[in-house]
Amino acid sequence: xxxxxxxxxxxxxxxxxxxxxxxxxxxxxxxxxxxxxxxxxxxxxxxxxxxxxxxxxxxxxxxxxxxxxxxxxxxxxxxxxxxxxxxxxxxxxxxxxxxxxxxxxxxxxxxxxxxxxxxxxxxxxxxxxxxxxxxxxxxxxxxxxxxxxxxxxxxxxxxxxxxxxxxxxxxxxxxxxxxx
Numbered sequence: 001x002x003x004x005x006x007x008x009x010x011x012x013x014x015x016x017x018x019x020x021x022x023x024x025x026x027x028x029x030x031x032x033x034x035x036x037x038x039x040x041x042x043x044x045x046x047x048x049x050x051x052x053x054x055x056x057x058x059x060x061x062x063x064x065x066x067x068x069x070x071x072x073x074x075x076x077x078x079x080x081x082x083x084x085x086x087x088x089x090x091x092x093x094x095x096x097x098x099x100x101x102x103x104x105x106x107x108x109x110x111x112x113x114x115x116x117x118x119x120x121x122x123x124x125x126x127x128x129x130x131x132x133x134x135x136x137x138x139x140x141x142x143x144x145x146x147x148x149x150x151x152x153x154x155x156x157x158x159x160x161x162x163x164x165x166x167x168x169x170x171x172x173x174x175x176x177x178x179x180x
Contacts, residue, residue: 011121014141015112021148022105025055027170028155030098031177036162037094048158050086051151052097056104057085062144063111067137069126102176112141 002023004016029037029048037049064070088097115123115137124134159165 010138011116014121014138014145015116018141018145018148019109021145021152024169025051025148025152025155026101026105026176027174028152028159028165029101032094032162034094037097038088039158039162041157041161046086046154046158047088048155048162049088049092049094049097051155051158052101053085053088053092055148055151056101058144058147059101059104059108062140063108066127066135066140067111067115067125098176 002016002019004020005012008016029052032048034049037052038047040047060072064072115125119137121136121138121141123137125137125140127135127140129135156166
């Protein structure tokens, strides 16, 4: 389990909270086949596979466009940021969707570490508010924690419907399927 420190710096608390949300979400979505990733609950079209894709887009959006104004990768240019990333396509095999999220999060972790080393949480980023004033990296990290918390709640319901998996944290020693 990834646990934020009980007595650390602001940076350690925020990055620890973000990583805990990421790990919990990944555990909720882990190890499913195409049917499990496509399972729905009730009238909602939301799926765990769609959430994996959506959060990969969110990671890229935050750590590219919002952080420093970098353009999206080709995949997101094709999909747009209009909700279509929630839909699984034929190319979205379980292996591809898990790899997409895993690679994107690893890239985001590196970009966050570099940004923190280059100016800390208080630095201005490319994102601006309605009045044109820049947001801080702190605000961006807090917003991403909120995004993960919301979707981890969705993942709780979806995963329980697929195979009954429940719980707040992964078991000790858990690693994503296929990871050594």
